[in-house]
Amino acid sequence: MVDPLDNIAWHSLIGPHARFAVGAGAARRYAPGFSPLAAFAEPQRPDFDALAAHCVPGEQLYCVDWTGAVPAGWQVDVETALLCMVWAATEPPKDDAPDARPLDARHAAQALQLTGITRPGPFGPRTLELGDYFGIFEGEQLVAMAGERLHAGSLREVSGVCTLPAFQGRGLARRLMGKLMARQVARDETPFLHVLASNTGAQALYRQLGFRDERLRVLRVVSRSRA
Secondary structure (H helix, E strand, O other), rough: OOHHHHHHHHHHHOOOOHHHHEOOOOEEEOOOOEEEEEOOOOOOOOOOOHHOOOOOOOOOOEOOOOOOOOOOOEEOOOOOOOOEEEEEEOOOOOOOOOOOOOOHHHHHHHHHHHHHHHHOOOOOOOHHHHHOEEEEEEEEEEEEEEEEEEEEEEEEEEEEEEEEEHOOOOOOHHHHHHHHHHHHHHHOOOEEEEOOOOOOHHHHHHHHHOOEEEEEEEEEEEOOOOO
């Protein structure tokens, strides 16, 4: 039986998020405007020729689980380690953020500004369409946000978790994540997430919320050479 988590981006792009994907054959990516994630049917045998037709030189794409040689015409701009964590608690999550507002296309500019400051991971103007997103506002200013990205089978990724520095330490991220997770579990979905292996502070929070370490993955940010 196939475990979608083994190649989660690919299963998301050919499954529930196929309508947001471009590509053919053994390569897919989210269309421009969404989070710039790319995936291959076989991560250790990536079809970069198929991917090349769907990106422009210099555009950075995020790939996981590929560790092989870099093909001609491409370069690795960043390589790091991600920890994948899966929710495994026995008590259902609680929605402690009744004041959080749903986010949609009207909030795209604010979400981009927030992620530009906090850098929770790749985010595009249409990323809010990939799932439920909620934000906490101070007046009309978006100060904290969390949402959903990858989706395959019963797995639903918690992503885009970020808080403006001046508002950190108030438990806003915890509350927003609890709201998302409560909704996911009510839909019989299993929350999971990715976090930089070096971000031990965030990992400690996620473990308190019921996530367990699942696996380490290689993350590469790649681009086609401009020459």
